[in-house]
Amino acid sequence: xxxxxxxxxxxxxxxxxxxxxxxxxxxxxxxxxxxxxxxxxxxxxxxxxxxxxxxxxxxxxxxxxxxxxxxxxxxxxxxxxxxxxxxxxxxxxxxxxxxxxxxxxxxxxxxxxxxxxxxxxxxxxxxxxxxxxxxxxxxxxxxxxxxxxxxxxxxxxxxxxxxxxxxxxxxxxxxxxxxxxxxxxxxxxxxxxxxxxxxxxxxxxxxxxxxxxxxxxxxxxxxxxxxxxxxxxxxxxxxxxxxxxxxxxxxxxxxxxxxxxxxxxxxxxxxxxxxxxxxxxxxxxxxxxxxxxxxxxxxxxxxxxxxxxxxxxxxxxxxxxxx
Ligand SMILES: Nc1nc2c(ncn2[C@@H]2O[C@H](COP(=O)(O)OP(=O)(O)OP(=O)(O)O)[C@@H](O)[C@H]2O)c(=O)[nH]1
Ligand SMILES: [Mg+2]
Numbered sequence: 001x002x003x004x005x006x007x008x009x010x011x012x013x014x015x016x017x018x019x020x021x022x023x024x025x026x027x028x029x030x031x032x033x034x035x036x037x038x039x040x041x042x043x044x045x046x047x048x049x050x051x052x053x054x055x056x057x058x059x060x061x062x063x064x065x066x067x068x069x070x071x072x073x074x075x076x077x078x079x080x081x082x083x084x085x086x087x088x089x090x091x092x093x094x095x096x097x098x099x100x101x102x103x104x105x106x107x108x109x110x111x112x113x114x115x116x117x118x119x120x121x122x123x124x125x126x127x128x129x130x131x132x133x134x135x136x137x138x139x140x141x142x143x144x145x146x147x148x149x150x151x152x153x154x155x156x157x158x159x160x161x162x163x164x165x166x167x168x169x170x171x172x173x174x175x176x177x178x179x180x181x182x183x184x185x186x187x188x189x190x191x192x193x194x195x196x197x198x199x200x201x202x203x204x205x206x207x208x209x210x211x212x213x214x215x216x217x218x219x220x221x222x223x224x225x226x227x228x229x230x231x232x233x234x235x236x237x238x239x240x241x242x243x244x245x246x247x248x249x250x251x252x253x254x255x256x257x258x259x260x261x262x263x264x265x266x267x268x269x270x271x272x273x274x275x276x277x278x279x280x281x282x283x284x285x286x287x288x289x290x291x292x293x294x295x296x297x298x299x300x301x302x303x304x305x306x307x308x309x310x311x312x313x314x315x316x317x318x319x320x321x322x323x
Pocket of ligand 1: 122123124125126149150151152153174175176177178179180181182183194195196197198205206207208209210226227228229
């Protein structure tokens with residue numbers, strides 16, 4: 001049987017199958033695989049049904065895409081967030097939460113994961129200059145779409161209907177308190193997710209949503225709610241960054257020297273574009289920084305996996321079990 005993962009908790013999975021939520025565990029051989037192959041929310045899985053207790057997940061169907069980021073707590077380890085996402089709603093509220101650089105990070109992660117990035121600026125009712133933010137967010141990438149909504153007053157929600165076609169999966173990501181769960185409730189028309197107020201002093205949320213969850217709606221759309229993220233790092237995001245900043249990647253190919261660092265080299269197309277005012281220096285710096293962070297994290301991951309491999313080899317040789 002094939003179902004879809006709707007929730008993942010420590011060592012327990014939930015499969016959505018024909019209007020039912022089935023508890024499940026993994027087949028033992030998964031534990032010999034790479035972490036990337038473990039089922040995540042949004043994955044389609046083949047499973048053995050057990051009406052009395054845990055069903056058994058046998059395999060993960062081929063993914064269309066995977067949203068991932070470096071684990072904040074464990075250096076060199078990736079966190080796999082959601083699979084088979086069509087649209088990534090990057091939810092940012094129009095208060096102190098709004099951050100151009102952070103949105104660019106989400107955009108890179110979405111593109112890397114095969115999802116179309118859609119920036120949703122929420123709490124429009126609290127802001128009188130939303131147009132300025134729309135323009136700025138749209139300038140992040142040609143690939144980005146931007147919408148302004150107020151879930152509280154229901155404004156702007158009609159515009160989102162273009163994304164609600166049967167079979168579509170939408171993952172909402174953003175800071176705690178940005179209004180992801182409130183938006184889900186507004187889209188669904190019923191109170192599915194718990195929401196709660198933000199702190200008055202710094203506009204931050206209270207981490208109300210604590211785990212990722214897939215919510216299949218009546219209209220055939222699946223929404224994925226996620227817990228608020230403090231930060232979103234770059235790792236294994238090379239193509240996503242190149243996609244986000246495609247205009248810069250094109251310029252780089254026009255430099256006289258193929259290894260141009262865009263510093264003092266003659267015939268540099270990037271510097272020329274900045275001088276002509278066609279490329280903002282801030283955006284170029286952001287591109288450079290995200291790329292450097294991505295390379296640093298890659299090096300870290302490689303180093304750590306080398307150490308883990310060596311430790312496993314040592315333990316096997318000495319007859320000690322790993323874990
Ligand atoms: N004024 C206003 N408040 C909103 C709007 N959308 C959400 N809020 C409020 O913002 C607060 C946080 O909303 P949540 O939906 O819980 O935020 P979240 O992004 O799910 O947060 P986490 O689950 O912690 O990641 C709640 O008090 C909501 O009522 C809006 O459009 N306008
Ligand atoms: Mg929430």
